[in-house]
Amino acid sequence: MRVLLHYDMDHEEPGLDIVSCSEQDEERFAELLPDAEVIWHVLRPLGAADMDRAPKLKLIQKLGTGVNTIDLDAARERGIAVANMPGRNAQAVAETSLLLMLATLRRVVAFDARTRRGEGWPADRSLVGGELAGRTVGLLGGGEIATLLRGMLEAVGANVVYTSRTRRPGDPAWRELDELLRASDIVSVHIPLTDETHHLLNAGRLALLPEGAIVVNTARGAVIDEPALVAALESGHLGGAGLDVFEKEPVDAGNPLLALDNVVVLPHVAWLTGETWDRYFTVAAENCRRLARGDDLLHRVV
Template identity: 80%
Template sequence: MRVLLHYDYEHTARPSGGLDVVSCPEEDDERFAKLLPEAEVLWHVLRPVTAADLDRAPNLRLIQKLGTGVNTIGLDAAEERGIAVANMPGTNAQAVAEAALLLMLAALRRVVTFDARTRAGRGWPADRALVGGELSGRTVGLLGGGQIAGLLRGMLEAIGATVLYTSRRPRPEDPSWRPLDDLLRASDVVSVHIPLTAETHHLLDRERLALLPPGAIVVNTARGAVIDESALVEALSSGRLGGAGLDVFEREPVPASNPLAALDNVVVMPHVAWLTRETWDRYFDVAEENCRRLAAGEELLHRVR
């Protein structure tokens, strides 16, 4: 079975698996177009899969998302062509939860500014405006009640933070659950862990960001468009918010002209919260199993369409 891994990463197929895996960097559109016609399975990461791509792939039977979010896949186009789509919820949860914690700490402790000053030979003494803060004793609000949020909650509570969360399904019986607006008003740090849908697009807009306490920190390791970036830039530039830790953006790859990249109270990463060797191992375990199931005519794991 010919598998196209659409990422610059090496995969050694198990001899018994019957898989012929070829990789292609996401930015190499020419190579991608050449490899698509022979692909039976596409292992997809982030570069959007469009209807035009699928038109070049007459043999494609499965788009396997390596991760959870399928907003980068043309689901209707895949369904029209009889191409199955599956994801793998939870496989990157540990890595993303740890990255969210990393971004919180980095924003609170002004790591971007201190890193730049230290590299420039002027790291000491630190001026009083750069005194950082601790997570212990702060209230952290989690947007989402899934596996990533659950893992992160345990980490935060071990540090000494108070954790609140909100979710699409109300859970009034849980004292840590809050409606969204109430959660924002109570949170010194808010962290996003929800998918991007029509309902969640710009969920954190200007009005909702204004509900956060002065000096609050915003962290996003989910999808960029859940936050209105222009409103976030305004709140950070004015000093209304204390900082942000961002792994995802409305436009990706992130252009150098993005104003968030110019703010020294913002820590940025290029959508790599999931990117660990352990995550890749879990990805390949699920992806290979679904290829086996596809070949055997069995029900796929975590089929989306």
């Protein structure tokens, strides 16, 4: 079975003919599509035109959870199965969310820049970090990532509240969204991007956050209205942000968020650990074997 790993790395699995292609190499991708029976997909969007160039394609296997970068309607129309693998990156993303909270609170960007300039001990009395202990962290989402993160945060003394589509009777930490925002010193995003969640955190909702609050996003960039976020940061209403995702990716060098020293940024790599890759490939290879046998796929979306 010919598998096209759409990422710049090599991998071998018994019984599978795996070829790899960087997400930035469009020419090689076009050359490999006609023979691909399975695509192991990461982030570069897959649309109808790509699928039409792959007549043998039977499965698009998302290496991760979010399938917003795959044209699901086009796949459905062409009889191409789509599957994902929820939870396999949860530990890495939860840890990165915690990292971004700490890095933002402790003003890592500003201190790093001063240290690299040889300035040493800060003379600026306003450049003071903060601690997670005692702060209220609001989690947007109640899935596996949010659950893991909740345990980490509570272990260091933070007060955690969360919201989810389904009310959780009997859990005193559950809040309605607006109530959660009003209570949160830090809000962390752990929900998928859908029509309903697009710009969920708009100017009005960001304004509900307390003065000096911090926003962390390791989910999808467009859950937050970026111009509204920039305005809230520049006005001083928000104290900082830790962002692994952006509305447009790769993020443009001219994005105003990159110019702010109270913003910590990563290039959509919260999931990117060796351990995550091991878990991804286990599921991806199993679904290829199931496809060959005609068995039901794990975590089929389409």
